[in-house]
Amino acid sequence: MTAVPLPTLQVPRDSPAGRALRNRRVVFVVVAILAFAATHWPKLELAGTGGAPLDKLAHALNFAVLTALLWQTGWVRRLAILPAVMVAWCSLDELSQGIPGLRRTVDLDDWLANLAGIAGSLAFIAALRPAGQGIAALAATRRRCALDSLLAHWTAWLNIATAAALGAAVGAPLGVLLDSWFVRKGPQPWQYGFVGAVLGASVVAHAVLEAGIRSRLRRSHDDRPCLACAAVAPDAAPDAPCRTCGAARHARDWFRPIGLPGSEELRLCMMPVLLGMAAVIVFNFSAIAILTTMRLRSELILRFDTWFTTLPPDARIVADATGVALIGAWTLSRCRVRIAAEVDRGGERCLACGFDLRATAAGAGTGTCPECGEQFVRIGPG
Ligand SMILES: [Zn+2]
Ligand SMILES: [Zn+2]
Secondary structure (H helix, E strand, O other): OOOOOOOOOOOOOOOHHHHHHHHHHHHHHHHHHHHHHHHHOOOOHHHOOOOOOOHHHHHHHHHHHHHHHHHHHOOOOOOOOHHHHHHHHHHHHHHHHHOOOOOOOOOHHHHHHHHHHHHHHHHHHHHOOOOOOHHHHHHHHHHHHHHHHHHOOHHHHHHHHHHHHHHHHHHHHHHHHHHHHHOOOOOOHHHHHHHHHHHHHHHHHHHHHHHHHHHHHHHHHHHOOOOOOOOOOOOOOOOOOOOOOOOOOOOOOOOOOOOOOHHHHHHHHHHHHHHHHHHHHHHHHHHHHHHHHHOOOOHHHHHHHHHHHOOOHHHHHHHHHHHHHHHHHHHHHHHHHHHHHHHHHHHOEOOOOOOEOOOOOOHHHEEEOOOOOOEEEOOOOO
C-alpha cells in the first residue's frame, strides 16, 4: 500500500488552503497577544494570591488552547518539537511575571498547571493525527481539504466562535447545578461553572465545526476540489493537474464517500472505550491505595499528599481533568487506528457488505462491488 501524502504547507497564498493557513495564523497571534496581556497585566485579580478561584484552571486552559493553535499555524512542523517549544514558552511566561513593577508572582503551582494544559492538548493533537495508510490516509486528506475550504472563510470562524460562546453560556450554569447536586465537597460554584463553560463551549463549537466539515465533504464529491490546495476548477478534467498549485489529481480523489457503517465503527471502538474506562478506575483506586498505605512510611509520599490536599480546589480539578484527558486521548487514538485499519482494507473487502473484492478489477483506482453495487477505492498495485 502506498501512503497518500498529506497536503504540504507550500500551497499558493490565494488558494483556499493558503487562506485557511493565513487565518489560522492570524487567530493564533491574536490569542497569544491577549494571553500575554492577561498573564502580565499588573496585579490582575485572577492570578492574585490566595482567594482567586479560577487561577489554575485559567492557566491550564490558556496553554492548552495556545498549544492547539500553535500546531495549527504550521510554524512548528514536527510534533516532537512542539512540547519543547511550549514548555519553554510557559516557563518564560511564568518567570517574566516576576518582573518588578508588575506586582505579579512567579508560582510553581501555576507553572505545573501550564504543563498540565500543554500535556492534555498534546495528547489530543497526537491522537487526532491522520491514522492508517492508503485509503484511510486518503480519507484524512479529504477531511483536511474540506476543513481548509471551510476555514478559508472568516464567517466559518465567526460561526464557531459564536457557537462556543453559546455553549459556554449554557454550560456554566449547568456546571454550577451539577456541582450543587453531585459534588459533596462543599460549594465550589466558580470552579464547576468554569469547567461547565469550557465543556459546553468545546462540545457546541465541535458540533458546528463537524457539521461544516461534513457539508463541505458532501459538496466536494461534486466540486472535486484539489486535495492539496482545496481550489475548485469546475471545468477541469477529473485527473488533470490542479491549475492553482500544480498538484496531481486522480480519479479516486473524490470517488464515493469512504467510510464504515456507524455500527461497525461502534464495534471497533467498544474495546478501547472499555479499557479507557477501566484505566480511569484502576488509576484512581491505585493512587488512593498507594497514598493511604505509603504516606506513613515514605517521607516523599507524605509530602506529596500534604501538598496535594492543600492545593486550591481548582488545582485539583486540573489534576483530575489532565488524568482523564490523557486516558481519553489514548482511547480516541486507539479507536481511530482500529477504524483506519479497517478502512484501509476497503480495496480488498467491500466496506458496505464485506464481499471479497480481490478478484474485482479497479480501473484508475476505482471500482464497483459485484455483490451490493457499492463503489470502492483501491490504492496501490491492482
Ligand atoms: Zn491545488
Ligand atoms: Zn459490497
